[in-house]
Amino acid sequence: MPTLEPQIRHFIVENFLYGEESADLTPEASFLENGIIDSTGVLELVTYVEKTFKIKIRDEEIVPENLDSIRRLAAFIQSKLATPAAH
Amino acid sequence: MCGVAGILESKGSSADRDALRTMIDLVQHRGPDESGIYAHGPVGLAHARLSIIDLATGQQPMHNADRSLTITFNGEIFNYIELRKSLESRGHRFATTSDTEVILHAYEDKGPDCVRDFNGQWSFAIWDEGKQELFISRDRLGVRPLFYRMHEGTFLFASEMKSILSYPGVPRTLDLKALDQILTFWFCLPPRTIFEGIQELPPGHSMKVSQGEVHLQRYWQPSYPTHFAPMNEEHCAQHLLELLVDATRLRLRADVPVGAYLSGGLDSSVTTALIKNFTTTPLKTFSVVFDVPEFDERTSQDEMVRHLDTRHQHIECSTSDIGRIFPDVVWHTEKPIIRTAPSPLYMLSQLVRENGYKVVLTGEGADEILGGYDIFKEAKVRRFWGQSPRSRLRPLLLAKLYPYMGNLQKQTPAYLQAFFHVSPADLSSPFFSHLPRWKLTAKSKLFYSAQTRAALNGYDPCEELLAMLPAEFSKWQPLCQAQYLETSFLLPGYILSSQGDRMAMSHGIEGRFPFLDHRVVDFAATIPPRLKMKGMNEKYILKKAIGDRVPDSIRRRPKQPYRAPDSASVLPTNGSEPPYVSELLSEKHLDQTGIFNSRSVTELVRKSRSGQAIGVKDNMAVIGILSTQLVNEQFITHFGRLGTHAHA
Structure with a gap:
């Protein structure tokens, strides 16, 4: 499966950085520590992932371990997509 | 005035x-x-x-x-x-x-x-x-x-x-x-x-x-004891009440009728109750109500009006009103603002003026001097948790903060903890209480142009503030430190100016503030923090002092900070934005001003127009950028008023 990282990065740059490319936005960079995402941002991010990838994220899955960087998010989405029940 | x-x-x-x-x-x-x-x-x-x-x-x-x-x-x-x-x-x-x-x-x-x-x-x-x-x-x-x-x-x-x-x-x-x-x-x-x-x-x-x-x-500045003498709760409440009664009595001195603002919150209810209970002044009260339920407090206002039997009048402030009058508001604030909250107060002073009044008493200052702000409560919880970071119970208190902020309340416990995360370095910062607010506000700087970044050259406003703190600041208790920052800076620099004097005086209305009588302020500084915020009960001693002169429901009501619709008022989703907004936020105009990056702002505007700019960060950025453009337009490029009273 091709990596989802470029697609996620594009969403982050357009919606949270307003098109402003940032060298700090490495695949591992924490959205929280870098101030990219606030409390509304998490809700936006979850909505985006659910709509774009047609998966359902359960409350207990909304944790920084799954969502807090491009790489973590890509891995999380890929694991969800690999689980048929998630669709 | x-x-x-x-x-x-x-x-x-x-x-x-x-x-x-x-x-x-x-x-x-x-x-x-x-x-x-x-x-x-x-x-x-x-x-x-x-x-x-x-x-x-x-x-x-x-x-x-x-x-x-x-x-x-x-x-x-x-x-x-x-x-x-x-x-x-x-x-x-x-x-x-x-x-x-x-x-x-x-x-x-x-x-x-x-x-x-x-x-x-x-x-x-x-x-x-x-x-x-x-x-x-x-x-x-x-x-x-x-x-x-x-x-x-x-x-x-x-x-x-x-x-x-x-x-x-x-x-x-x-x-x-x-x-x-x-x-x-x-x-x-x-x-x-x-x-x-x-x-x-x-x-x-x-x-x-x-x-x-x-x-x-x-000749004067707020100051707090480094050690608090034991204070009897009853005596403290009684003395506070006596001072407030006298402060109110003095502030009713005028050769014209005096009115009062009544927001529905505790502070203006106390001020109004003091006038009603301790003076013979005929009382007329005024308030603003909103067409958005999230901001509207008319139920509590009506309750106080019934309780105190005042003659009352309110003005309806719609989301579109705020957008329409915003250039006038900025003409009076004379500086960029990151909230539209002054706008309804501009309309309120107009209502007071139309009723033939020139003077109003209001409840400003109570939150600063008696520990009412949410930021004090937030700091208390964060510090409590930060002192025992592995505690599983302490962070549960985070859910009690900001009950009126829907997006925050929807967060999972894991993210709630992530947002309010306390690092050891934060704990020792003199700005511990205010760092989350300032970091959030500073997100608007993402929109600076390269030219602005170059001009600022890494400038850090916190360093300038640090140099202004009094020598004894570090010896004060955490609540007192936070109170000092609010009383010395936010109160005069925003609350009393952009929301206060400038909005009231835009229609020739004088505000008077019993809580800001210096005898009240000086006494409040000596009240131990535990009597100001008892557990998570803010302004505890004030509630005790006023007793049943204010109804139980108002005293027990969760604090509702005064807010107004922000980006929706200037960039509504129905496309009916005021012409000045489209002009000042156009790429051409933004490039002419040169302060903000036009491409980034255009993305933000697009997001706002589609109704997706729902977070605090985006809302502050929209209002901060637009008001900066308005200041530049009305005071720098073309000196004169843009708004509904425009003149040459």
């Missing part, structure tokens, strides 16, 4: 009377009843009067008996009757019944130290002919404004900066460091203002100006 302006030449020329006339005309909204100018040699003093005390003989500028002193005065000295008696007993003779004349005699009697005896809200300038010196003073908490600048040997001062900007030859440039401070703290650090070269006389300061030199002196 009034507007003042003045000129002092230091190079042998005479004060320019025509320029002074323009200066005072620009603040005529502050004093529409009369105006006066005194120009004599190097000095010119001007006054726009809102007649409240001594309607017949209180005209200004006013001289003393031998005309050696001349004053222009904005404000009130509430204890002028007591001061006058004391001065008369020492041989002073009065020609009027005004508080203005009391200041002149008090200055004759004690010189600059006279202000220490004043209980009031003032900014005034006294020209001392004998010393050839201008003495200027501003009240302790910064209720009334005073700005100044030295321009090529000419000293200029005024109640509002627009007067100074109108003076021939004064350069008009935005101070980017001031903008950076606003986009961090919500306020500028005095004496800096958003206009380069114009300074603000800080609260609690006086100054002398002579021979082209300016000397400032602080």
Whole structure:
């Protein structure tokens, strides 16, 4: 499966950085520590992932371990997509 | 309440009377009843009067008996009757019944130290002919404004900066460091203002100006004990009530009727209850209501109106009203703002004026001096948790914060903890209480242009603030440190100015604030933090002091901070945005101003127009950028008003 990282990065740059490319936005960079995402941002991010990838994220899955960087998010989405029940 | 302006030449020329006339005309909204100018040699003093005390003989500028002193005065000295008696007993003779004349005699009697005896809200300038010196003073908490600048040997001062900007030859440039401070703290650090070269006389300061030199002196500042003496709860509540009753009684002194704002919250309910319970003043109350339920407090307002049986009137403020009047609001705030909250207060003062009132009492100051703000509660929880980071129970308290913020309440516990994360470095920061707010506000700087970033060159406003803290700050308890930051900076720099004086005076309305009587402020500082915020119960001692004079439901109601619709008011999803918004936020206009990156702002505007700019961060950015563009347009590029009262 091709990596989802470029697609996620594009969403982050357009919606949270307003098109402003940032060298700090490495695949591992924490959205929280870098101030990219606030409390509304998490809700936006979850909505985006659910709509774009047609998966359902359960409350207990909304944790920084799954969502807090491009790489973590890509891995999380890929694991969800690999689980048929998630669709 | 009034507007003042003045000129002092230091190079042998005479004060320019025509320029002074323009200066005072620009603040005529502050004093529409009369105006006066005194120009004599190097000095010119001007006054726009809102007649409240001594309607017949209180005209200004006013001289003393031998005309050696001349004053222009904005404000009130509430204890002028007591001061006058004391001065008369020492041989002073009065020609009027005004508080203005009391200041002149008090200055004759004690010189600059006279202000220490004043209980009031003032900014005034006294020209001392004998010393050839201008003495200027501003009240302790910064209720009334005073700005100044030295321009090529000419000293200029005024109640509002627009007067100074109108003076021939004064350069008009935005101070980017001031903008950076606003986009961090919500306020500028005095004496800096958003206009380069114009300074603000800080609260609690006086100054002398002579021979082209300016000397400032602080005569008061908030201070807290390093150790609190044991205080009996009952006695404390009783004494607080006595002080508040007297503060209210003094603030009802006027030769015109006095009204009150009633927001539905605890503070204005207390103020109104004090008037009703302890004075015989006929009472009319005023409030603003919203068409958006999230912000509307009419149920609580109606309850207080029924409870106190006041004559009441409200004004409906719609989301589109806020967008429509925003240029007028910024013309009066004279600086960028990151919330639209001043706008409804602009409409409210208009309502009061239309009802024939000139004076209102309000509840400002209670949150600062008695521990009411959510930021205090948040800091308490974060500190409690930070001291035991592995605790599983302590972070559960986070869910109790900000019950009115829907997006925060929807967060999972893991993210709630992530947002309020406390690092060991944060715990030792003097700004512990305020760091989350400032970091969030500072997100708006993402929109700076490369040019702005280069000009700021890594400037950190927190370092400037750090250098301004008093030596004993580090010894104060955490709540006192947070209170100091609010009382010394946010209160004068935003609450009393952008939301207070400037909105009320836009329609010639004087606000009076019983909680900001310096006796109340000084006493409140000695109340132990545990009686201010008992557990998570904010303003506990105030609730105890007022008792059932305010209904239980109001006292127990979760705090609802005063807010108004932000980006939706200027960038609504139905496409009906006011034309000035489309123009000022266009790429062309943004590029001309050069402060913000037009591409990024365009993305933000797109997001807002589609209704997706729902977070605090986006809302602050929209309002901060638009208001900066409005300040630039109305004060720098084209000096004059853009709004509904536009003039050439």
